[in-house]
Amino acid sequence: MSRLRIIAAFAAVACATALAVALPTSATATSSVNAAACDYPSWVAGRNYVTGNIVKYTDGKFYIAEHDNPGYDPIISTWFWDPYTCGGGTTPPPQPGGFVVSESQFNQMFPGRNSFYTYSGLTAALSAYPGFANTGSDTVKKQEAAAFLANVNHETGGLVYIVEQNTANYPHYCDTSQPYGCPAGNAAYYGRGPIQLSWNFNYKAAGDALGINLLADPYQVERNASVAWKTGLWYWNTQSGPGTMTPHNAMVNGNGFGETIRSINGSLECGGRNPAQVQSRVDAYNRFVGILGTSAGNNLYC
Numbered sequence: 001m002s003r004l005r006i007i008a009a010f011a012a013v014a015c016a017t018a019l020a021v022a023l024p025t026s027a028t029a030t031s032s033v034n035a036a037a038c039d040y041p042s043w044v045a046g047r048n049y050v051t052g053n054i055v056k057y058t059d060g061k062f063y064i065a066e067h068d069n070p071g072y073d074p075i076i077s078t079w080f081w082d083p084y085t086c087g088g089g090t091t092p093p094p095q096p097g098g099f100v101v102s103e104s105q106f107n108q109m110f111p112g113r114n115s116f117y118t119y120s121g122l123t124a125a126l127s128a129y130p131g132f133a134n135t136g137s138d139t140v141k142k143q144e145a146a147a148f149l150a151n152v153n154h155e156t157g158g159l160v161y162i163v164e165q166n167t168a169n170y171p172h173y174c175d176t177s178q179p180y181g182c183p184a185g186n187a188a189y190y191g192r193g194p195i196q197l198s199w200n201f202n203y204k205a206a207g208d209a210l211g212i213n214l215l216a217d218p219y220q221v222e223r224n225a226s227v228a229w230k231t232g233l234w235y236w237n238t239q240s241g242p243g244t245m246t247p248h249n250a251m252v253n254g255n256g257f258g259e260t261i262r263s264i265n266g267s268l269e270c271g272g273r274n275p276a277q278v279q280s281r282v283d284a285y286n287r288f289v290g291i292l293g294t295s296a297g298n299n300l301y302c
């Protein structure tokens with residue numbers, strides 16, 4: 001299993017807060033739930049947006065970013081933005097019943113998983129990036145979910161490892177040149193979670209994007225399954241690492257599974273550097289798309 005060393009990238013990412021609400025029993029309750037589901041920021045021209053961001057336009061309607069863009073107008077740049085239904089009869093951010101991977105399929109993919117990596121933790125994290133596995137055709141949605149989980153499978157030994165196993169590496173992940181330093185301790189920013197988030201600057205960037213103070217308390221990633229999954233989704237949806245695109249964009253734009261490998265660990269695995277590791281990821285992807293009943297698509301290797 002390779003050790004992912006995430007490349008530093010600072011992205012301002014709009015984050016939706018997951019809300020646990022009881023089923024409404026009155027018109028008033030329904031109205032309050034819909035209002036919470038529609039609490040998205042107003043669109044601002046020239047502000048950078050990433051795939052999955054949802055904004056309220058000047059016409060009062062909502063739009064979701066289908067591709068990263070530097071603040072293009074949602075009603076003009078229709079390749080970058082799609083209308084988003086919000087309010088009564090809503091299509092809110094994905095919830096457990098709407099994820100393209102069922103709990104039984106998840107368990108089939110990870111029969112020996114650590115009990116920490118719960119299906120409910122994953123589905124609770126989906127609201128942070130509503131475009132994930134929820135963009136394009138049903139085939140694309142399933143392919144993206146399978147691609148994410150296949151890479152996660154490789155990084156964690158089948159969702160077995162929560163933290164990096166080589167403890168000798170732990171003191172190496174503090175970049176003291178950063179102005180905020182390492183307030184949790186120089187050895188506190190080791191790899192954790194489904195994509196093994198590491199380095200103080202990545203904990204800072206992910207925490208800022210998710211609205212969680214991971215710089216001060218990186219241990220949240222190994223204590224809270226939802227937080228752990230959110231860090232994996234943060235990387236998947238917003239970071240390109242050694243590649244040229246985010247893994248999310250690679251899948252929804254038809255670049256193929258191979259480009260997700262490049263964005264996650266391409267500097268160590270792609271271009272013939274470690275074909276066995278690449279094959280391990282591809283094998284998992286092929287197995288997972290089979291479980292989901294869809295095809296793998298093209299460009300499986302990097």
